[in-house]
Amino acid sequence: xxxxxxxxxxxxxxxxxxxxxxxxxxxxxxxxxxxxxxxxxxxxxxxxxxxxxxxxxxxxxxxxxxxxxxxxxxxxxxxxxxxxxxxxxx
Numbered sequence: 001x002x003x004x005x006x007x008x009x010x011x012x013x014x015x016x017x018x019x020x021x022x023x024x025x026x027x028x029x030x031x032x033x034x035x036x037x038x039x040x041x042x043x044x045x046x047x048x049x050x051x052x053x054x055x056x057x058x059x060x061x062x063x064x065x066x067x068x069x070x071x072x073x074x075x076x077x078x079x080x081x082x083x084x085x086x087x088x089x090x
Contacts, residue, residue, distance in 0.1 A: 023046065026042050044083065
């Protein structure tokens with residue numbers, strides 16, 4: 001049982017659960033005064049979670065560098081576009 005709890009996958013899962021709790025708290029107005037800042041922070045936390053899922057659960061962490069670069073570039077591009085659209089629409 002101890003060996004299962006010390007694996008990278010379990011650690012990443014706990015981090016994802018923690019990030020979900022942080023997003024939930026931000027959505028309920030804890031920590032930030034502005035709704036726009038809270039929304040942007042929630043989107044940022046979401047894309048950090050996406051990165052963990054892509055690299056660890058879709059196993060791109062050990063993929064060739066070009067494949068990992070494309071995946072991470074896509075994540076950064078989508079994150080920037082969505083946060084930008086969110087802030088402009090406010």
